[in-house]
Amino acid sequence: MFTKILFATSGSPCCDAAARVAFDLAARYNAKLFVHHVLGVPSRGFSQVVVDVRTGEKVELDEDYIMWVKDELKNTYDRQLKSGVDCEIETSVGIPHREVLRKARQEDVDLIVMGASTTGCEADADAYQRHFAGSTLQRVAKASKAPVLVVNRPVASFWGGFTNIVFGADFSKASEHAFKFALNTAKELNAKLHVFHAIDIGSTHSLISQKQLDDQMIEARDRMRRKYLIQAGDFKNITADIWEGIPYVEIVKYAREKQADLIVMAHHSKDVSDEDSAFGHTLEQVLLRATCPVASVNRADKI
Amino acid sequence: MPEGTICNKRPVASREDLDALLADSNGKKYYAEMEELDVDAEKLWATIQKTMKSRTKTWLDICAHCGLCADSCFLYSVNGRDPKQVPSYKIQSTLGEIVKKKGNVTNEFMRMCMDTAWSKCTCCNRCGSFCPYGIDMGVMFGYLRGLLHSQGFVPWELKIGSGMHRLFRAQMDVTVEEFVDTCEWMVDEALEEWPCLEIPVDKEDADIVYMINAREAKHYPEDIVEAAILFHVAGENWTMPSEGWEMTSLSMFAGDWEACKMQVDTVYGAMERLRPKRMVATECGHAYRATVIEGPYWAGRPDGKPPVECLHYVEWVAEALETGKLKIDPTKKIKEPVTLQDSCNYVRNAGLRDCGRIIMKHIAEDFREMAPNKEHNYCCGGGGGFNGIGRYRKQRNVALKMKREQILATGAKFVIAPCHNCWDAIRDLEEEFEIGIRWSFLKPLLIKMLVVPEHLLPQE
Numbered sequence: 001m002f003t004k005i006l007f008a009t010s011g012s013p014c015c016d017a018a019a020r021v022a023f024d025l026a027a028r029y030n031a032k033l034f035v036h037h038v039l040g041v042p043s044r045g046f047s048q049v050v051v052d053v054r055t056g057e058k059v060e061l062d063e064d065y066i067m068w069v070k071d072e073l074k075n076t077y078d079r080q081l082k083s084g085v086d087c088e089i090e091t092s093v094g095i096p097h098r099e100v101l102r103k104a105r106q107e108d109v110d111l112i113v114m115g116a117s118t119t120g121c122e123a124d125a126d127a128y129q130r131h132f133a134g135s136t137l138q139r140v141a142k143a144s145k146a147p148v149l150v151v152n153r154p155v156a157s158f159w160g161g162f163t164n165i166v167f168g169a170d171f172s173k174a175s176e177h178a179f180k181f182a183l184n185t186a187k188e189l190n191a192k193l194h195v196f197h198a199i200d201i202g203s204t205h206s207l208i209s210q211k212q213l214d215d216q217m218i219e220a221r222d223r224m225r226r227k228y229l230i231q232a233g234d235f236k237n238i239t240a241d242i243w244e245g246i247p248y249v250e251i252v253k254y255a256r257e258k259q260a261d262l263i264v265m266a267h268h269s270k271d272v273s274d275e276d277s278a279f280g281h282t283l284e285q286v287l288l289r290a291t292c293p294v295a296s297v298n299r300a301d302k303i
Numbered sequence: 304m305p306e307g308t309i310c311n312k313r314p315v316a317s318r319e320d321l322d323a324l325l326a327d328s329n330g331k332k333y334y335a336e337m338e339e340l341d342v343d344a345e346k347l348w349a350t351i352q353k354t355m356k357s358r359t360k361t362w363l364d365i366c367a368h369c370g371l372c373a374d375s376c377f378l379y380s381v382n383g384r385d386p387k388q389v390p391s392y393k394i395q396s397t398l399g400e401i402v403k404k405k406g407n408v409t410n411e412f413m414r415m416c417m418d419t420a421w422s423k424c425t426c427c428n429r430c431g432s433f434c435p436y437g438i439d440m441g442v443m444f445g446y447l448r449g450l451l452h453s454q455g456f457v458p459w460e461l462k463i464g465s466g467m468h469r470l471f472r473a474q475m476d477v478t479v480e481e482f483v484d485t486c487e488w489m490v491d492e493a494l495e496e497w498p499c500l501e502i503p504v505d506k507e508d509a510d511i512v513y514m515i516n517a518r519e520a521k522h523y524p525e526d527i528v529e530a531a532i533l534f535h536v537a538g539e540n541w542t543m544p545s546e547g548w549e550m551t552s553l554s555m556f557a558g559d560w561e562a563c564k565m566q567v568d569t570v571y572g573a574m575e576r577l578r579p580k581r582m583v584a585t586e587c588g589h590a591y592r593a594t595v596i597e598g599p600y601w602a603g604r605p606d607g608k609p610p611v612e613c614l615h616y617v618e619w620v621a622e623a624l625e626t627g628k629l630k631i632d633p634t635k636k637i638k639e640p641v642t643l644q645d646s647c648n649y650v651r652n653a654g655l656r657d658c659g660r661i662i663m664k665h666i667a668e669d670f671r672e673m674a675p676n677k678e679h680n681y682c683c684g685g686g687g688g689f690n691g692i693g694r695y696r697k698q699r700n701v702a703l704k705m706k707r708e709q710i711l712a713t714g715a716k717f718v719i720a721p722c723h724n725c726w727d728a729i730r731d732l733e734e735e736f737e738i739g740i741r742w743s744f745l746k747p748l749l750i751k752m753l754v755v756p757e758h759l760l761p762q763e
């Protein structure tokens with residue numbers, strides 16, 4: 001299932017939570033781990049100067065600098081590296097999302113692990129936010145063939161494996177891939193799969209009548225069965241729930257209740273074609289609030 | 304010391320040579336070695352006798368020192384009208400002296416020439432259009448750079464750049480395999496949104512062969528797929544060559560004429576191999592100059608033209624908009640004030656001034672001209688290699704001031720720059736002076752505004 005994992009890191013503390021998950025996953029599933037750091041964004045035309053993605057400073061790209069950064073990474077992940085994970089530390093120069101995607105493609109990885117947001121990370125300088133920050137994650141998630149596992153906060157409910165997976169169903173096309181990924185993961189890892197849909201009543205301005213809500217429930221239940229549950233076949237470790245509310249709040253609450261260690265959602269690449277627009281609203285909010293890793297799935301290729 | 308280990312008269316010949324240069328942080332060792340580099344006066348004079356054309360000789364002789372060229376040079380203006388920045392002075396005190404002294408010049412003098420040739424002239428050729436005799440410093444500085452290069456007095460980054468061309472036939476280390484893979488990769492990523500999108504590689508007899516700047520393949524492959532999308536929507540029969548796709552020439556900036564020829568031969572080779580009807584060049588000014596304007600002379604083509612008709616991207620876009628191959632949704636036109644950077648290389652030096660205006664008419668509601676504009680536009684401030692040379696960073700930042708004033712005077716906060724070098728300079732301008740502007744190439748803008756025919760859209 002996870003034989004090759006790419007952990008894209010800026011090396012700064014905002015990636016610590018993601019680092020823990022990446023190393024734990026690699027250890028548990030015996031996967032090869034690529035720790036990839038994009039050194040800087042090429043600047044100054046053809047010159048050898050890059051803008052360091054962490055500090056925003058201009059640095060001369062030479063062997064010394066590259067060695068220094070690699071050493072820093074080794075120190076940062078010192079403890080994890082000693083755990084015996086088959087791990088390769090690599091750096092590259094370029095636009096961060098491009099280089100992460102390039103590496104993922106080269107190695108044909110099954111999973112990309114990243115931190116969600118870097119805002120609030122002290123080292124954040126202008127250039128960093130301009131080139132990396134949320135937009136890197138967004139762009140990686142949009143184009144990646146492999147699911148992107150986002151770890152935003154020190155995760156409370158992750159102990160090095162997946163036992164309770166929540167799949168946030170929204171009946172879209174993209175969510176079919178996401179469901180397959182969730183299902184396969186649950187099957188392979190012998191985890192429980194909780195299929196969940198939240199009927200959105202947060203965006204309706206007037207009160208919703210009970211009749212309307214009942215109708216929507218019936219419809220959702222029907223779609224849930226036709227679209228997803230039927231695919232589970234003889235896999236019995238699956239439950240389904242439908243709640244009503246503001247979807248992202250409900251998903252986070254539900255995940256907490258189920259003690260989820262993974263939430264799987266579709267990415268909806270089309271909604272983010274514009275670089276200014278954020279992730280699909282719900283996914284973005286879940287990423288920020290969930291206390292467990294969230295996998296964003298956009299394509300069927302690596303599922 | 305006649306020759307240093309990395310600063311010498313030999314061009315880069317191997318990966319090891321290149322790596323040795325790259326390993327030298329800031330070019331520190333390189334420039335230290337340069338201070339010890341011998342000038343081979345005999346060879347220098349022999350080269351001059353062999354290569355200096357009568358035009359250059361005449362120009363050096365007939366300059367009336369009238370100073371009419373002074374105000375035409377943006378570097379003169381932004382440097383407080385320093386007499387040492389008057390174009391005629393700049394060339395007479397360098398190339399003029401070398402010729403007068405029949406090549407008998409010192410190391411120190413050569414380094415002064417290097418500083419002048421790469422930090423006091425961007426080869427924008429603006430002065431040439433104001434001198435009553437048509438004396439063009441851009442051309443003469445180009446020649447001087449060649450002489451300096453042959454003696455090893457060339458900025459570190461340009462020795463690297465030129466070396467890249469020699470080794471990879473591209474200004475960056477992108478191999479044929481990597482390039483082809485990048486094309487496949489980009490299609491892969493875009494297919495969902497653009498079903499049936501293709502980047503046909505090495506297709507023979509297509510209507511268009513599309514060529515690019517290696518930075519697109521290396522760092523901004525989105526640019527390639529954006530071109531693909533636009534060709535796709537326009538219904539063009541097009542292709543890219545697996546070899547010979549890179550049309551820039553840092554060797555031109557470096558004055559490495561041999562590498563220039565190697566590079567352009569590769570590009571023309573691709574044209575001859577694939578026999579397209581026309582070539583479309585990406586949004587790059589110096590790439591166009593190298594391949595279309597100067598290239599034929601490096602390659603020794605008798606008609607002074609590339610093997611096939613060549614268009615800059617602005618020409619193709621203007622044509623596609625005018626003929627209706629590309630249609631713009633009027634509601635999506637740029638509403639805010641917007642201005643356009645006329646690249647010296649394809650506007651002043653190739654006469655493509657109207658294309659930009661045609662495009663603006665289609666895509667912008669409030670287009671503001673810079674003043675002066677078109678063939679009289681000033682250099683962005685970073686041309687001729689200026690942008691990328693660390694040693695001249697300070698001078699380059701001063702040079703940006705002219706563009707800053709021009710842009711501010713338009714009142715527009717948005718600048719369209721269909722040239723890599725200009726784009727860089729304008730980005731740096733914002734970083735340096737923070738005047739609150741944004742900048743863009745044409746492709747991403749066009750894609751946002753396009754009317755896409757129903758049958759090209761993905762089916763849900």
Ligand code: SF4
Pocket residue numbers: 365366367368369370371372373390391433434435436437438
């Ligand atoms: S305008 Fe022409 S003739 Fe007059 S000083 Fe300049 S180069 Fe010489």
Ligand code: SF4
Pocket residue numbers: 375376377378390393423424425426427428429430431440441442
């Ligand atoms: S070519 Fe341009 S930069 Fe060079 S001297 Fe003439 S006007 Fe000045």
Ligand code: SF4
Pocket residue numbers: 425426427588589645646647648649681682683684685686687722724725
């Ligand atoms: S970078 Fe652009 S504006 Fe500057 S000299 Fe080159 S083409 Fe002209």
